Amino acid sequence: MKSRFFEKVKPFLYLAPFIVGVTIFTLYPIVNVVKMSLMENYKYLTGDFTGYGFGNFKTVIEDQYFRQAMGNTLKYVAVVIPISTCLAVVIATLLNSIKKFQALLQTAYFLPMVTSVTAVGLAWRFMFNYKQGVINYVLSLFGVPAIDWLGATASNFSALCVYGIWAILPFTIILLVSGLQNIDPMYYTAAKVDGAKPLRIFFRITIPLLAPTIFLVLTVNCISCFKVYNELFPLFAGPGIAYNLFTVVYYIYYEFRVLTPAKYGLAAAAALMLFGVIFVVNMLKSFVEKKLSN
Amino acid sequence: MRVRLENITKQFNKDTKAVNNFSAVIESGELVTLLGPSGCGKSTMLNMLSGILIPTEGKIYFDDDDVTEMPSDQRGIGLVFQNYALYPHMTVLENICFPLEIKKVPKAERIARATEMAKLVHVDMLLDRKPGQLSGGQQQRVAIARALVKQPRLLLLDEPLSNLDARLRIEMREEIRRIQQETKVTAIFVTHDQEEAMSISDHIILMKDGFLQQFDEPQVLYDSPANCFTADFLGNPPINKMEGVVRNGEVYVTDANLPSGVKIDLPEGKEVYLSFRAESAEYNPEASLKGTVIMTSVMGKEKITSIKLGNMEVRAYMDAKLTLKSGQEIGIGFKDTGVFVFDRETGERYL
Ligand SMILES: Nc1ncnc2c1ncn2[C@@H]1O[C@H](COP(=O)(O)OP(=O)(O)OP(=O)(O)O)[C@@H](O)[C@H]1O
Ligand SMILES: [Mg+2]
Numbered sequence: 001m002k003s004r005f006f007e008k009v010k011p012f013l014y015l016a017p018f019i020v021g022v023t024i025f026t027l028y029p030i031v032n033v034v035k036m037s038l039m040e041n042y043k044y045l046t047g048d049f050t051g052y053g054f055g056n057f058k059t060v061i062e063d064q065y066f067r068q069a070m071g072n073t074l075k076y077v078a079v080v081i082p083i084s085t086c087l088a089v090v091i092a093t094l095l096n097s098i099k100k101f102q103a104l105l106q107t108a109y110f111l112p113m114v115t116s117v118t119a120v121g122l123a124w125r126f127m128f129n130y131k132q133g134v135i136n137y138v139l140s141l142f143g144v145p146a147i148d149w150l151g152a153t154a155s156n157f158s159a160l161c162v163y164g165i166w167a168i169l170p171f172t173i174i175l176l177v178s179g180l181q182n183i184d185p186m187y188y189t190a191a192k193v194d195g196a197k198p199l200r201i202f203f204r205i206t207i208p209l210l211a212p213t214i215f216l217v218l219t220v221n222c223i224s225c226f227k228v229y230n231e232l233f234p235l236f237a238g239p240g241i242a243y244n245l246f247t248v249v250y251y252i253y254y255e256f257r258v259l260t261p262a263k264y265g266l267a268a269a270a271a272l273m274l275f276g277v278i279f280v281v282n283m284l285k286s287f288v289e290k291k292l293s294n
Numbered sequence: 295m296r297v298r299l300e301n302i303t304k305q306f307n308k309d310t311k312a313v314n315n316f317s318a319v320i321e322s323g324e325l326v327t328l329l330g331p332s333g334c335g336k337s338t339m340l341n342m343l344s345g346i347l348i349p350t351e352g353k354i355y356f357d358d359d360d361v362t363e364m365p366s367d368q369r370g371i372g373l374v375f376q377n378y379a380l381y382p383h384m385t386v387l388e389n390i391c392f393p394l395e396i397k398k399v400p401k402a403e404r405i406a407r408a409t410e411m412a413k414l415v416h417v418d419m420l421l422d423r424k425p426g427q428l429s430g431g432q433q434q435r436v437a438i439a440r441a442l443v444k445q446p447r448l449l450l451l452d453e454p455l456s457n458l459d460a461r462l463r464i465e466m467r468e469e470i471r472r473i474q475q476e477t478k479v480t481a482i483f484v485t486h487d488q489e490e491a492m493s494i495s496d497h498i499i500l501m502k503d504g505f506l507q508q509f510d511e512p513q514v515l516y517d518s519p520a521n522c523f524t525a526d527f528l529g530n531p532p533i534n535k536m537e538g539v540v541r542n543g544e545v546y547v548t549d550a551n552l553p554s555g556v557k558i559d560l561p562e563g564k565e566v567y568l569s570f571r572a573e574s575a576e577y578n579p580e581a582s583l584k585g586t587v588i589m590t591s592v593m594g595k596e597k598i599t600s601i602k603l604g605n606m607e608v609r610a611y612m613d614a615k616l617t618l619k620s621g622q623e624i625g626i627g628f629k630d631t632g633v634f635v636f637d638r639e640t641g642e643r644y645l
Contacts, residue, residue, distance in 0.1 A: 190379040193344060194393040194444070195367025204392075208383040293383075 037268035044264050056269035065243070066270060069251040070277075076161065076247065077225045077281075084165045084172060085217060091169070092176035093206060106177075111170070121163065121234025125150065128159050128235070150235060153244045160245060164231050168224065172217050179213025180206070215289045219282060226278050229253070248274045295357055295447040295480050296322045297343070302352035304338050304504075312338040314504040316352070320497070325474050325481045327491040330501035331527070336484045339501070340452050343482060344373050356447060367396075372441030372479075374451040378433045380425035386412070386436050387421040393444045411439040415473060431462045438470065442477060449474070449481040455490065467494050488528050492516070500524055517631060522641035525569050525634055531598070533569045534608040537638070540564040545635060550604035553582045556628060558635050558645055566644065571632035572598065575610035577618075578627030587622045601626065 012019075036042060037056050039049040060066045095105055127134045128149035136146045149159040187209065191201050207214075229249035232239055239245045246254075248270060255267035297320040304313040312335040320326045328336045341347040342354065345366035354362045361369050380389050390408040399407070412418040415435040417428075425433055434454055441449055454470070455463045471494045474481045485491050491498050492512045500507040500515065500523075508520040519525035525533050538545040540560045545568045547554050554568055585601040585608070596611040599618060603626075610626065612618060635645035 184377075184379075186375055186377060186379040187381060189346065190373070190375065190381075191392075191396075193346070193366040193371070193373050194396050196396045200396065204395075205381060208381075211383075 033268045033271055036264050037272050039265055042265045044262060049265075056265040057273070060266055060269045060273065063266075065246055065254075066248075066251055068243075069246040069248045070273075072157070072246055073226060073228060073248045073274075074277075075157070076164065076228050077222060079161045080164045080168070080225050081218065081221055083161075084168050084221065085214065087165070088169055088172035088176055088217070089207070089210070089214065092173045092180055093202065095173070096177055096180040118230075118234050121167075121231070124163050124166070125235055151241070153241050156236065156240050156245060159235060160228075160231060160240075163235055164225065164228065167231065168221055172221060175217050175220075176210065176213055179210050183209045211289075211292065215285065218285060222281055222285070223278055226274060226281075296320065296355075297448065297480065297482070298353075298355040300353040300355070302339070302342060302349045302354065304335070304342060304347060305350040311504050313342070313349075316504070316506050318499055318506060318509050320480065320482065322480055323478045324496040325471065325483060325494060326497045326499060327495040328482060328484045328499050328501060329488060329491040329527075330486065330507075332486055334501045335504040336486070336501060337452055338504075340450050340482065340484050343448070344371050344450050345369050370444075370447040372444065372446035372449045374434075374437050374441045374449070374454045376453045376456055378425070378437040378457075380433055380436055380440070382425050384424070385421065386417060386423050386425070386428070389425065389436055390439045390443050393440060397444060408439070408443055411443045412436075414442075414476065415439045415469070430458050431466055434458065434466055435469070438473060442473070442479065446479065449479045450484075451481065452484045453486070454483070455485070455487075463490065470494060489530060492528070500527060519634065519643065521643055522567055522569070522634075522636035525636070525643075529571060531572050531609050533571050534575075534610070535567050535569045536603065536606065536608070538566050538568040538635075540566060547583060547603065549606045550583065550585065552584060552604075554628075555582050556633060556635065556645070560635075560644060565638040567636045567638055569634045569636065570608075570628060572609050573611045574629045574632030575608075575612075576627050576629060577612050577616055578625045581625035581627040583626045584623055585626055587618050587620050587624060589620055590618050 038052045038054070040051055040053050040055040042049040095102075098105065126132070130136065130146060130148045130151060133149070135149065140146065147155050149155050183206070187205055188201060191205055196204070227249050228247045232245060232247070232250060236245065239247065239250050252267045252270050252274070255270065256262040256264050299316055299318045299320075302313055302316040303311060305311050314335075316339065328339055330336055338347060342349050345361070345364060348363055352362070353360055356369065381392065384392065387405070387408055390411055391404045394404040394407060409418060409421070412421060415438050417432055417435045417439065420428060420432060420436075425436065428436065437454070438451075441451075451470070455466050458466060467490055470481075470483070483491075483494065492515075495512055497509060498512055498515050499509045502523050508515055508524045510518075515524060516528050519528065522535075526535065536550070536554075537548050538554065539548055540546070540558060540562060541553070542562070543557055543559060545554045545556045545558055545566060546552070547568060556568060558566075560566070583603070585603040588600040588602050588607065590597045590599045590612070592614050593611075595614050597614045597616075597618070599610050599612045601608050601610060601624070608626075618624065633645070634643055636643050
């Protein structure tokens with residue numbers, strides 16, 4: 001009898017370390033964030049709060065800074081995701097079609113991933129420089145007047161997007177190239193024997209067969225773009241000029257780290273709302289993916 | 295369409311000549327099989343016909359057109375792959391339509407022609423399925439429909455049945471034969487299975503190490519092999535092959551240390567193989583060649599008998615009415631057909 005009971009419990013014993021880890025480091029914080037978001041007028045140091053309710057959510061939604069942050073974030077996702085995905089698909093396809101120097105190229109496009117993003121971000125800061133930057137220099141060759149990329153509210157969002165696209169390209173390309181390499185070359189042979197031209201092969205065969213990888217890339221990149229925050233520091237050392245580049249994660253950070261006294265409740269509510277948006281976007285994506293595969 | 299191959303050689307690198315000085319003429323409307331063991335250059339030959347590979351030397355003519363270096367899509371060929379190569383994201387209908395879509399055939403005509411083709415290969419009730427929802431045999435039918443839909447001058451099939459189980463292979467090879475005869479398309483079919491080749495071909499091209507060994511009708515290949523390799527390759531059960539040496543104008547079987555009774559006009563001491571088919575031996579008490587029965591098993595009105603001859607074993611069909619016990623010594627005589635003598639060095643046939 002005892003041994004049978006043990007047999008039943010055994011799998012859970014094996015799982016125990018993992019479950020404990022997840023509980024402490026993932027589950028507990030999540031539950032706590034949800035709880036915090038519902039506690040009104042919560043004071044972290046004393047632990048006082050006036051009661052449970054949706055007050056924090058209301059305050060956050062009505063906060064003009066939060067609205068701006070959410071607007072910026074959505075705009076950022078809407079610009080960076082399509083451009084970076086399209087670029088990455090094209091670059092990956094070209095790279096995959098080059099049979100020589102494959103190894104060398106693979107190291108080359110892996111480079112941005114292994115170099116420190118912050119260090120390279122600083123290099124971008126020089127490149128974006130109003131007076132000496134190489135970007136303005138190149139543009140001037142085409143007769144475009146100098147743009148104050150980092151110093152003007154009109155253009156610093158573009159600079160952020162350019163940098164953001166550059167930063168997620170390598171990882172995206174690597175995933176896509178591995179996806180491309182999983183496509184059996186016989187499909188290409190079959191299409192070529194029938195006389196299909198490269199463009200048709202690309203749109204009718206490569207893209208559909210690569211779709212699962214593209215959707216994976218979309219999911220991963222969407223999540224990382226919604227959390228845009230790190231990218232602000234090397235370029236602007238903060239959220240742009242006069243907070244014009246406030247993003248949701250920056251807003252969260254601001255609420256409980258910059259403000260005194262820190263507003264933990266508001267930060268938690270904002271975090272949950274960001275989660276809600278990411279969740280909805282991902283559901284939409286899964287829905288489209290299912291529709292397309294049928 | 296008539297296919298003419300003139301002195302085709304394909305060299306991949308310094309020491310691999312996959313196809314060597316290969317010449318043949320394939321008549322219009324025939325189904326010809328490229329047969330040979332693995333690595334003998336069948337796929338290489340087929341890929342040169344399809345334009346996937348370009349020969350190192352030699353010329354390929356389709357009727358009177360020199361197509362040696364013509365791109366695949368201009369040759370008017372249909373290709374069926376061993377793994378079908380159906381596009382997994384397209385339905386059966388879309389798959390069959392795709393070659394027409396490339397040719398910019400209007401959509402309505404595309405669908406009409408694809409549907410007609412699907413009917414011919416009996417997949418017209420599966421048009422909305424994806425390849426992943428089809429059995430291997432159904433996928434192969436779709437692949438054939440896709441290859442035929444643009445009305446090619448030549449249909450090329452590279453081991454199209456090797457991914458199917460035994461029963462389906464027999465069914466599908468008959469289907470391929472039927473479809474080929476209904477469409478009258480010239481077809482070249484690659485296989486390493488001699489039984490498959492024997493059952494569906496008008497002519498068989500037997501290859502070995504890149505060289506053409508024999509190009510004949512199946513029955514001729516079987517009854518009158520050009521050399522030792524052809525004789526060994528064809529037939530089930532495999533032909534019996536015994537080492538022999540010529541003594542006084544007769545083949546002396548060295549394995550059994552006995553004269554065979556097979557007369558041949560060759561120099562004394564010539565080393566040869568004496569080969570005979572299982573159905574070409576007969577029970578003959580007067581024969582000089584004697585062996586010991588190991589085992590018999592009845593198959594209809596004949597029984598297949600394993601016989602020990604010296605230190606080797608041969609198989610022969612015997613009349614089922616004979617009572618043969620294991621251990622019994624019997625004389626083995628030969629009929630007029632199916633008995634061959636080959637040179638032991640070159641494989642050249644003497645009888
Ligand atoms: N791309 C290539 N480069 C170098 N050698 C090759 C190449 N393709 C084939 N070969 C060689 O050419 C020979 C013939 O190959 P091929 O694929 O035509 O054989 P096959 O008769 O189709 O065999 P199988 O029945 O196994 O498919 C083999 O020795 C093979 O190793
Ligand atoms: Mg092959």
